[in-house]
Each structure stands twice: as C-alpha cells, then as structure tokens.
Amino acid sequence: MSHRKFIAVAPLALIALGCASDPARKPVAVGPGYTNVVASRDQTPEPEPEPEPLRNTGSLHFSKSVQNLCGISAEADPNFRYDSASLRSQDQPELKQLADCMRDGAMVNYELLLVGHADPRGSEDYNLALGGYRAASVRQFLIEHGVDESRITTSSRGELDADGYSPSTYLEDRRVDLMLPGER
Template identity: 35%
Template sequence: MRAVQLVAILVSAVALSGCPKKPETLPDSGPTPTDTGASTGTSTGNDVGTSALGAEQQAIEALKRTGTVIFFDYDRADIKPEYVAIVTAHAQFLNGSASRKLRLEGHSDERGSREYNIGLGERRAQSVRRALLLQGVNEAQLTTVSYGEERPAVSGSDEAAYAKNRRVELVPTR
C-alpha cells in the first residue's frame, strides 16, 4: 500500500515538474573568483573547464536553496508529500550530467537500539534512492550510508530534537 502511494506521489511530481516553466534568471553579481580570467580578457587556456565548474557550483547552490534534507515521521521510511519537490530537484540535477553523484545519508533519532536505528536509517536512504531511480537517475550516481543515531543534527531528548534527527541528507559528491 505504501509503495503504491509513493509511486502515485512521484508520478504526480514528475508530471507537474514536466510542465513548461519560464526560466529563472538570476541577477548578475559581477565576476566570481572562478571566472576572473575570462572577465579580464586574458585567456588561461582553461576557460571552458572554469565555466563548467562555475555552472556545476551554481547547480549545487540551487539544490541548497531547494533543500538537501528530507525529514521522516517516527519509525517510518516513507517520503512525505512535502519533500517530493526536493527529490525531483535532485533527480533533475543528477539527470543533467552522468558525472554528478549523490550520497544519501540516513539518520534516526536516539530511540531504539543501535542496530535498529542503523537499519531504519538505511531504509530511509533506500526509500529516497528508489524515488530518485524512478525519476531516471542512474544507479551508479547514488550511494547510501546509514549513520543511525550516531550523527544527530540536534542534541536533546524531546520531540523537537527527535524530529530534526529523523532524516536523510542528500550530499553531492565527486
């Protein structure tokens, strides 16, 4: 039943994200340190690589604005509807270049045994992985790791802290 709901949500998100949109234009803030050679008119012989690096960095910054963390309910590994946009944005980022990679880091709160929390973190990371694969991402671009309760985002033993620790972090890698 959960799988059917997840697929229905992802299909809806893909359909909505496929609608034509006006391209977003960002204001020009002047030259950045990565393109100073091109702006001075002198060629370093590496302008194409510098330009590609700048575009890659811009894509990563756009992902950070969209979000890089998906939060989960207690003892659950299904992606909530409010996080489908984050999954879709990361899928588009990965589908833009086969050399782009993403590490999915699963986490849990401190309740439960260490072994159970490692497994829950893994299920959460795999849930996000499956959602990305459904949107056309290549398996080779994804790695998963579970930290369980070992790397809390927030320390504390109340529901507010627990809610921030039940997550999957999407980390671009090389």
C-alpha cells in the same frame, strides 16, 4: 635525633614535589579519520573548520554543493515521521528537481551520497537499519525519476549523530543528508 629530622623534612619534600610543574605532554592522535589530538597544558589547539551546513528541506538535508549545482532551496518542515522511512509528499518536489539536475543538468557527471539518520529512541541496531531504509527510499525515488543507480551510494549513521535527546528535538534527527562523496 636523625629520625626526628626525617619526620620534619619529609612533609616539606612532599609539598615541594606537589608544587612541581607537570612535564609537557606529547600530542597523541586519537585514531584514523580523527583530527583531534590531546595537547599539552601550554598549547591551545586550533579550532577545526566547521563543515558546510546542510540545507534542511524537511526530511532531506542538501549540502551547499548540491544546492548550488541544482538551485535547490526550500524551507524547513518536520522530518520523517517516527519509525517511518516513507517519503513525505512535500519532499518530492526537491527530489524531482535533484533527479532532473542529475539526469540533464549540472550534476550529470556527479555521484551522490545519501546518509540516513534516526532519533535516539530504539536500539542502536534498529536505528542503523532505519537510517538505511530512509536513505534507500530517497535512492529509489531518484532511480524511478531517471537517475542511474550506479551514481547513488547509500549509508546510515542511525542515531550516531543525533542532536536531540528530547521530544522537541527528535524531528531534526529523522532525516537523510544528500551530498557529494567526500563532503560532510
């Protein structure tokens, strides 16, 4: 008889356990350089502030700070050609304006960070190198126009920040971001 009571009570106990609420989860940091945390079900994480937008001027995306300091404003055009690190002639006026600003203008005491990007076609290693070549071509242009090379740092993100995964969006990923160190 006690065996029958156990069989009758056991399912009720399992149902009660299944309905119990989960204990609160503790936030866990994701890693260095990340600000996201895993929150408990009862907490709503605060949205992170949006980074300053970069101004698209064809193959070049200028941060707001660089735009404001140098008065750079241009309309968007298609970006680097596929599998190319060559600067387009339509990007050169903005780069010349930036070089003048860094040599004789408001950015005379500033350093510049150039970050190259690629669309997701090709291997990860290849795209990382291609982004580096794109940043290096912009750097070389600035140096040829009088900017001290020690003030320009290059980096590549390759395809890591690619937004496009279709032919219509690949253009936006083939670019170089120009910003002050510490911006993003």
